[in-house]
Amino acid sequence: MDFHGIDLNLLAAFDALMSERNVTRAATRVGVSQPAMSAALSRLRKQFGDPLFLRSADGLLPTPRARELAQPIMQALRQIEATLVKKPEFVPGTATLKVNLGLSDYPAFVLLPTLLEAIAQQAPGVSIDVHAFHDRDHAVDLLDAGAIDVAIGIPPSHAESRILTRPILRDEFVTIIARDHPAARRAMNMKTYLSLPHVLVSPEGQRHGLVDEALAQQGKQRTLALTLPQMFAVPAIVARSGMIATILKRVVLNSPASRKLAFFPPPVALPEIVLHLIWHRRSDGLAAQQWFRALIENVASSL
Incomplete structure (x- = not known):
């Protein structure tokens, strides 16, 4: 592979495809057309000498080579972004923001009242839309589709690199x-x-x-x-x-x-039952989402 022939936009396309597992959603994420993303995938395949993503009923499935590349490319892109792009500061007390939260009945009953109280105190301009999900893998579908920003529930049945989880609440x-x-x-x-x-x-x-x-x-x-x-x-x-x-x-x-x-x-x-915070890798570095996830963790620990 010729290092000097690498286009950073191709790496961004690869990162989006790895996260979204869908050409159309990946195109939307990086702000290009669907044909442009398809063309980028063709160039990526030629660049790395590997199919990288195979079509299936569940979307694009990464090959072993793609999985091997995913973490190093993601980390390199985040480092470049942190160096070159100055992100606007997120100030909870003055922010106006709507967050889509996926909840099953149990965390809605146990956690949500205290969470809403904390939001009212710290960020009165933040509103919450709660979305129900019927099982652990339905939450992943909602995250993939962008219908929710974060979920609270039992972790997915299969580990996926694009889906991040962290335990926040235990019960017996x-x-x-x-x-x-x-x-x-x-x-x-x-x-x-x-x-x-x-x-x-x-x-x-x-x-x-x-x-x-x-x-x-x-x-x-x-x-x-x-x-x-x-x-x-x-x-x-x-x-x-x-x-x-x-x-x-x-x-x-x-x-x-x-x-x-x-x-x-x-x-x-x-x-023992352990509830997890569950979110998509594409929102991992967003300041507002980081604040919201930290708030959920603090509320859960206070219980």
């Missing part, structure tokens, strides 16, 4: 029962646990969850009295019934019914 499962229930006055052992009617939270509508899988490994089964698609009504239901439930602790603590409940460690081993 607790078993709850009405404080005045006779079983609340003794230890929640397996015998007591299995003798009571249970509430199951199942977004997919299945009558089988993490607890049931853990019990099945021990050859045990619980009695389900109620199945719900989401967990936020569960504390109030349990507080007024003879049922018990095993749900995430922060949901219970944020419920008005928490004072009417007794908490126990589940008598089966359940995994």
Whole structure:
């Protein structure tokens, strides 16, 4: 490869293609037409002697050579940009900005109220549009499409170089029962646990969850009295019934019914739940987005 024949615009095109995995979106990102981006891809292939990107149903798939080049080229471009381009300073207190935030129900319930309070105090000109996503990989689709700037949820099922994540919030499962229930006055052992009617939270509508899988490994089964698609009504239901439930602790603590409940460690081993901040590499260096992500992390740590 002739080093002196390299066009920096080609490297910018490569970086955009690597991030977007789509010729049209990559063209929009660097401010050229779709035919110009296609021509740039042809020149890149000739320059590096490799196809670099292969078309598939999921968009452009980078070859091993492209993956090898991605990080060094991205770092070189960012260094050049930092040296030559002076970015405008982002001042939260005076900024006017709309941020698109992807949230599932759980962080919307646990994190969003405190986050909005912090925004009102620090950046009153910043508004938030919340977008729902139905699974971890749907969040990636929204980030790829530019429909959201950042998401909070379970990390994607497959690691992708264009998608960045960082853990920000942890939670654990607790078993709850009405404080005045006779079983609340003794230890929640397996015998007591299995003798009571249970509430199951199942977004997919299945009558089988993490607890049931853990019990099945021990050859045990619980009695389900109620199945719900989401967990936020569960504390109030349990507080007024003879049922018990095993749900995430922060949901219970944020419920008005928490004072009417007794908490126990589940008598089966359940995994810790870790929520991540998820964003696209193309917004990684933007000052406003960096501020917003840092604010989310600070709010999460305060919880």
